[in-house]
Amino acid sequence: MHTLQTPPATPSINDLLQMYRALWRIRVFEGQVQRLAAAGEVPGFPHLSTGQEAVAVGVCAHLSPQDTLFTSHRGHGHVLAKGADIEATFAEILGRETGVCRGRGGSMHLVDAAHGVLGATGVVGGNLPLAAGAAWAAQARGEKHISVVFFGDGATGAGVFHETVNLAVLWKLPVLFVCENNGYAEFTSREEHSNVKHVSAFAAPYDLTAQTIDGNDVLAVYAAAGAAIAQLRRGDGPYLLECMTYRMAGHFVGDAQHYRSKEELAAVREKDPIERLKRHLLAQGVAQSELDSLGEQAKEEVQAAVERARVAPHPDPRTVGEYVYSAPSLAHVP
Amino acid sequence: MHTLQTPPATPSINDLLQMYRALWRIRVFEGQVQRLAAAGEVPGFPHLSTGQEAVAVGVCAHLSPQDTLFTSHRGHGHVLAKGADIEATFAEILGRETGVCRGRGGSMHLVDAAHGVLGATGVVGGNLPLAAGAAWAAQARGEKHISVVFFGDGATGAGVFHETVNLAVLWKLPVLFVCENNGYAEFTSREEHSNVKHVSAFAAPYDLTAQTIDGNDVLAVYAAAGAAIAQLRRGDGPYLLECMTYRMAGHFVGDAQHYRSKEELAAVREKDPIERLKRHLLAQGVAQSELDSLGEQAKEEVQAAVERARVAPHPDPRTVGEYVYSAPSLAHVP
């Protein structure tokens, strides 16, 4: 496992306040998904990123709209942190015509091309080579932007993770592999999935630069991601960033979580990334009131967007057959 | 990469003479395949193991018929070293009714269940999880025998290699992974396939015991395999043995080998495992004449078997539909 070459970037207080608000945005957003899912307003089975927000925020703080992002089944936070419109994202999760994918994709297949969100996959590991491919396209065109892919620790059980890492290293692709190691794959703990405790350990054989950090510390994520992305932009090849984190919610909305003890869940709350940034900012002399109002602003911003999404129109059933092919002539298949 | 726990087994002179003959058996066998393939007598596109015989012989010297073996597209040598009948094996490669698979399988799909040869695959990497499964069956039944799988360095590009290693370690399966690293995958060198020079390097993250050895030195293979198999029989989990070797022939019979220089091919001949064992035995005081006669015996033994195989009956076309299902009632599909 390598350590950082370049000194960690240090965010200004203002940057941190932005991130604080961004963390709250995701937290509130996921809370609304949970609430409405419980109320039966959300189709499918959404997976929440509650507790893992610092990874999304700390990494995406370094990205431009041209940088491409791929995420997984647990991608709401990444998409928001990348700049996708809150209302359009929520509308997609509700399956509305105003959703980013016009209600065709849903929670597990969020795409917002205008903001560089090129996709999410419901098949674990399936997003990894796509991100490498986007990086290849940038490399082939001599463009300077990079590709980022977020995935869970369970995805390292999938062969395509290893295939993709091998190819990315071989081709020196500007792709950042961000693993959110939350210690579980569905109901099964990491120990039962693999003898390999840290995902970053997979990097060594390839001479892939990698680091394991505390993914609940947004400052640590910001610093590590900054250094990693700097390396990528220099054209020095891929980077694997493992962020140790915790999922405060169930695997999906409705998961009874029999596999986790009360104590464990309590301990998880201790590590809440929002609380930790708050403590840091208070120590830096930021007023409690300012932080509270930032939280409030995020809450209002999201809730307003959610309410607009809830009253947005549903897709027209007559349009169900659109977007299958490039040309109508190809689409005439019964 | 770990080193051996147990002292290397030391073969007796007699063991070595057996191995010398076994090496010649494979060498002559492959020579006959090449000769008859060139003459158009061999269907398909056989892949020869010429130059890699020491791996097959050194490993299989430790195996009983109950131990299961899986090999790849380059498996003639492994199958013979495991004890399969020479004539039935050659007959299979000729597609005859007397072949081990009654001519249904061919060079890339050799099976000889009676000798524990449970299969070969034409799909690179496909044999690895099958071998792990055979090991699981032994473990589940509390049997002491082990499972061995031979594969090439190119197979480490396939995701299923990594999936299988992870599972084998997790389940502590008695499976020996034997990689024949001959530096090429078809026409492309290892360097172009992976940034990982040594396949054994993949073991470290899993805490899988692994070793890289000179695969053209049958003594080294015998010793390393002996120690590895001892560990397996103790129930201490899987082992990865990387054998550095060279393919003296083309990727398949007919390969023009534009991708290798005359010098490289000459250097390869320098490393001939048969020559090396011969030098060792002469140094041990074995008479040249004895070695020559062993070579001669192998040659005659194989050539006689080949000639019998060549005149063996072809499969009856009317039986083409047999062996698809367990019961005729299931097989009535037009």
Add this chain to the structure above:
Amino acid sequence: MSQTFIEILRRALDEELARDASVHLLGEDVAAGGAFGVTRGLAQKHGEQRVRNTPISEAAITGVATGAALCGLRPVLEIMFIDFATLALDCLVNQSAKYRYMSGGQLAVPMVVRTQAGAAGGAAAQHSQSLEAWFIHVPGLVVVAPSSPVEAYGLLKSAIRLGDPVLFIEHKRLYTMREDMPENPELPPIGKARIAREGKDVTLIAYSAMVNIALEAADELARAGISAEVLDLRTLLPLDMRTIAASVAKTHRVVIAHEAVQNGGVGAEIAARIGSELFDELDAPVTRVACPFVPIPFAPELERALLPGRDDIVRAARGLVHGQGH
């Protein structure tokens, strides 16, 4: 007292684990009960060695199950969604299905791959597919798709005991369906269809969750004075043409209904065989009711608009009986 599809499947697995020591379960989270709870409690009862959790490695676990089957275990592998069977196809198609043949009869692969398929409630494009048609195109495989809890109970047991690689497809909408277990349920033979309802005017051929929809359609048709016979194929490979022929000889009209997209679906093979083998029996063209050629959308109203339903079958059957549609 009635039980759900999931509970009855669990009972079948429990009994097979108890009956035969060579039966082993494996799959992602199966020791924790599985994503849908089918295997709940089985690891505790039969041991974690018999009911094993696996990593997210569809390719490897299918290979491991196949290798174990070659050595005489009878693995029952759970692939959580048939959409993920795409990751297991090399092994299933190139190895499991062909092993008996390629080895000239030396080896067999007595294995069952349980998987879950179909669309419901916004599972969206990658968790809703019906891909059974791929598997009926592969010599050496057997494909079973039960239509009810009790059917699933017997068919799963028959599949586990068969001796060939079986793809066992469970429709997610059936998981909550309830039925009473009969005293001593018979085990339906693999390869035999079932007449779910007798009729004389038109034959409705269906399988999996579509059987119940076909039965509803038959009720509706009865009200319109049309007597529909409903066939539950149960096994898609091999196909029970004898039962189909007997029904067509009686009704001379056929509607084939499945949830999979029509193009290249199982219905195509059935229609083609009826068209060639029973040409002179047909009074009207064989009609297929299936999903239009579109991925499954997320939004419920789009999903609903796409999926074939009772009314589509009724309309097709009426068309045939009243001579419309051709």
Add this chain to the structure above:
Amino acid sequence: MSQTFIEILRRALDEELARDASVHLLGEDVAAGGAFGVTRGLAQKHGEQRVRNTPISEAAITGVATGAALCGLRPVLEIMFIDFATLALDCLVNQSAKYRYMSGGQLAVPMVVRTQAGAAGGAAAQHSQSLEAWFIHVPGLVVVAPSSPVEAYGLLKSAIRLGDPVLFIEHKRLYTMREDMPENPELPPIGKARIAREGKDVTLIAYSAMVNIALEAADELARAGISAEVLDLRTLLPLDMRTIAASVAKTHRVVIAHEAVQNGGVGAEIAARIGSELFDELDAPVTRVACPFVPIPFAPELERALLPGRDDIVRAARGLVHGQGH
């Protein structure tokens, strides 16, 4: 002067690489010319950045091609044998095919997957399959299967320029087929079948290498006074029913021939559609000539016994014309 299928394919790739900077080739050994020599010399001419070798990682390279296509490259991926496409299906089916739909039209996957299929000379069970039927069952994909070098030239160019994920299937037996390149060859549109030979008594529908066998059968039938029309489908998805209908309206008899196993094959879909859409046009049942339901054996005499040939088509056509067979 005539050229082989391989040489003409190479020319098409060479010209597309020169025409459009977004076209890139990737696959195992493609920079070294590829396993069959199709890409020989292209890396030297267009650079290793445009013609890239890959590791043996079918899943990842299909994903990499798809991701690059999402960003506007036009990757042409070589999957050495269609048997190995089993390793790429998650990406092809769950991602490449559905991307345009799942994104609500925001993104597209302009990608061609070239692959090689079919049985010849003892390639055996894992290197001989014809699996095109799986792909016509997947909304979002396009499937092309050329029957000759010149056809392949135009169809490959049309496929590269299309803007959808295209599976381009090359039959190994066609690789050595020679043809003269016309002066300025037209590019056949995707989705349009071709009348390979005009006739009036019976329609022979085929694609890929089976077209040439159907043409031989037509010669043989002509000697027996039967005028056979031969259709070369060229595109299997979408199917050109208009051309098929026009021919059937003329001949009223149909034989569908392909090398893939019959059960669940492309012929099933074609037969089913003719049976329902052209029911009243048919004077005889649609007959399929295909491979029996058996894996491809290694031994040449077994392989030969299994593969459908000219005589099978002739027999089927005679049966229809002389009213046998039903």
